[in-house]
Amino acid sequence: KAGVTQTPRYLIKTRGQQVTLSCSPISGHRSVSWYQQTPGQGLQFLFEYFSETQRNKGNFPGRFSGRQFSNSRSEMNVSTLELGDSALYLCASKEGTVQETQYFGPGTRLLVL
Amino acid sequence: DQQVKQNSPSLSVQEGRISILNCDYTNSMFDYFLWYKKYPAEGPTFLISISSIKDKNEDGRFTVFLNKSAKHLSLHIVPSQPGDSAVYFCAASFQGAQKLVFGQGTRLTINP
Numbered sequence: 001k002a003g004v005t006q007t008p009r010y011l012i013k014t015r016g017q018q019v020t021l022s023c024s025p026i027s028g029h030r031s032v033s034w035y036q037q038t039p040g041q042g043l044q045f046l047f048e049y050f051s052e053t054q055r056n057k058g059n060f061p062g063r064f065s066g067r068q069f070s071n072s073r074s075e076m077n078v079s080t081l082e083l084g085d086s087a088l089y090l091c092a093s094k095e096g097t098v099q100e101t102q103y104f105g106p107g108t109r110l111l112v113l
Numbered sequence: 114d115q116q117v118k119q120n121s122p123s124l125s126v127q128e129g130r131i132s133i134l135n136c137d138y139t140n141s142m143f144d145y146f147l148w149y150k151k152y153p154a155e156g157p158t159f160l161i162s163i164s165s166i167k168d169k170n171e172d173g174r175f176t177v178f179l180n181k182s183a184k185h186l187s188l189h190i191v192p193s194q195p196g197d198s199a200v201y202f203c204a205a206s207f208q209g210a211q212k213l214v215f216g217q218g219t220r221l222t223i224n225p
Contacts, residue, residue, distance in 0.1 A: 004156070033212060043157075043202065043215035056211045090156050092213075099145045099164075099208055104156035 001027050004093050004105035012111045018079040021108045025072050025093030031055075032074040033102060034066060037088040046089075049074055050096050078110075086112045116140045117205050119216035127224055132190040134219050136203035139184065143205040147213065148177060148188045150199045157202060161188070193223045 005024045013019050025032050034046040045058040049068035066076045072093075078085055088109050092102035118137045126132045134148075144165035149157035163170040163177045163186070170177050176189045190197055200220050204213040 006156075031211070035213075035215075042217045043204075043213075045212040045214070048211045050211070058212065088154070092156075099206060101147060101159050101162055102213060103159060104149070106156045107154070109154065 004091055004103055006089075006091050006105040006108050008108060009106065010109045010111075012113065013081050014113050015081055015083060017081050018077065019081060019110060021076045021078075021089055021091075021110075023074045023076070023091030023093075023105060025074070025091075026103055028095065029093035029103075030072050030096035031094045031102075032068055032072065033092045033094075034074070034076050035090045035092065036060075037090060037107070038086075043090070046076070081112045083112050086110060115217075116143075117203060117214050117216040119201075119203060119219045121219050122217070123220040123222070125222045125224060126193050128195060129192045132188075132193045132197065132221055132223070134188040134190075134201050134203075134221065136186045136188075136216050137184060138186075138205050140205070140207070140214075141184070142207040143214075144208060145206050146177070146179060146186050147204045147206075148175075149202045149204060150197075151202060151218070152199050160201075190221075193221075195223050195225060197221060198223045 031050045033048040048056040068074045088107045090107045092104045094100045094102045147162040148160045151157045179186045200218045203216045
């Protein structure tokens with residue numbers, strides 16, 4: 001099976017803009033989670049979607065939002081970008097209903113200037 | 114509140130020897146633990162996991178040990194190879210949480 005794919009891989013934006021990142025999970029996986037990795041905070045959980053519903057949310061401001069489509073693909077949106085949003089954004093998928101291993105995509109590197 | 118801690122930011126090991134990476138956790142509700150390996154600018158790659166009903170799980174050169182009373186887990190890599198040089202993250206979750214809580218990572222360097 002193909003792995004988790006994320007687009008774009010790299011992105012440069014300026015403060016105040018908004019950005020949308022995309023994630024395609026492993027075929028058959030219905031759960032998609034998003035994480036932010038920064039040097040200072042490490043890997044932090046953003047939110048998790050399953051069957052188009054957000055099941056869990058981390059401690060991030062409302063500027064960070066997401067959605068999941070009926071084919072399990074997911075998008076993450078960040079509005080009014082701040083310099084501190086510069087990070088590697090990782091998407092992970094798993095089959096979904098019980099405790100299982102999450103498999104990560106390569107990430108999207110976002111730089112906010 | 115750092116619920117999962119990897120107290121060693123870095124570790125250097127000779128090729129062929131054993132690498133031992135450690136991880137401590139504070140939340141007694143955690144019942145599933147994982148180790149991931151990460152290269153720069155790539156996503157974490159799953160290595161091995163362990164459920165809290167076990168105290169050991171092996172997969173080839175990788176073995177994870179879980180000590181629930183001490184809230185401690187470790188990853189053993191034997192023998193260590195140059196390709197093992199990477200940052201290793203331990204992660205934990207509990208049923209129903211649907212999220213992973215990560216440690217800060219340990220950079221492992223295997224020296225020839």
